[in-house]
Amino acid sequence: MVEIPEHLRKRAEEARAKAEAAKAAAAGGPAEAGSGDGASEAQQQAASKIPPHLLERSKAARAQASGGAPEAEAPAAAAGGGGVAVAAPPTAPEMPATGPGGHTQRLLTVVKSGSIQDVKSKPQDKVHVWPHLLVVEFVAALFITAFTLIFSIFVNAPLLELANYNQTPNPSKAPWYFLGLQELLTMFHPMVAGVTIPGIGLLALMLAxxxxxxxxxxxxxxxxxxxxxxxxxxxxxxxxIIGSFFRGPGFNFVFPWEAGLFFEL
Incomplete structure (x- = not known):
């Protein structure tokens, strides 16, 4: 149920009180009713928001209902001296469908002012990839590129002499990021060390x-x-760590504090 606003409720109570006062005046006497008819109707018309054409229709129907009985008795009085007067059967006046106080309109509901759809923006903890994320990454990439360029100008890359195919370095080690696989090759079959174990690790990370x-x-x-x-x-x-610091000549296990370091970047 919709709560009726206070001003509409007060207006309805005032209209109801005026309608009851008008009925009481009409019941008190024809003269008082005649004198106060115009004022009460004017007050009702001013108090209510009923269109004028509906008020006129209601007045006509009310006048027809109140004047139907005298018009039916008038022919009988005129024929009283010369014959039998036959009274015309009274016709039932057509009563308009009116509500309390003579109103022909009714209030279905009261809708509060404002939008019917209640739209509220909910805060979200998400941002767009562009520009919030990509701008930061692009600036970081530019900084790293500039730093690498400036660093390479002043510091040379640690390159060794040309390779001598007649002299194989001992121990021959892979780059540090592949030393884990090279260390596995010393313990397992190449199929197990190079395919099975790394594959199981990658599959576990993908399923995590x-x-x-x-x-x-x-x-x-x-x-x-x-x-x-x-x-x-x-x-x-x-x-x-084992492949870098604990493997010496022949890729044998050694202690670095005894045999030294056999590791180069």
Whole structure:
């Protein structure tokens, strides 16, 4: 249910009170009703928002209903001296469909002013990729490029002499980021060390988002994902450290504090 505003409720009470006063005046006497008829109707018309043509129609119907009985008795009085007077059957006056107080309109509902659709913008913790993200990444890329260019101007790359195919370096080590795989080759078959173990690691990393679907960003709520990534990093870090500092001539295991370092960037 819609709550009726206060000003409309007061207006309806005033109109109802005026209508009751007009009925009381009409019941008190014809003279008082005749004198106060015009004033009460004018007050009702001013108090209500009914269109004038509907008020005129209501007045005509009310006058027809009140004047139908005398018009039916008039022919009988005129014929009283000379014969039998036959009274015309009274015709039922057509009563208009009126409401309380003679109003021919009714109020269905009251709609408060404003939009029917309640549209509220909800705050979101998301931003667009452009320009919020790409601008920062582009500026960072420009900075790194400028730093690398300036650094390469003043510092030469650590290149060795031309390779001598008659003299193979001992130990022959891969770059540091491949030393983990080279260390696995000393322990397992090349198929296992180069395909199976790295493939299992990559597959586990790809399936991690589908296994751990927790949307939280707090580390204490993402124990599975953090544990998996920690194991992955520690596994390869240990292999790279062993291949870099604990492998000497012939790629044999040595202690760096005894045999020295056999590692170059």
């Amino acid at each position: 988002p589908y296994i751990d679907k927790n949307p939280s960003k707090r580390p204490e709520d993402r124990k599975f994902a953090i544990s998996l990534m920690t194991i992955h990093l520690m596994f390869w870090a240990v292999l790279v």
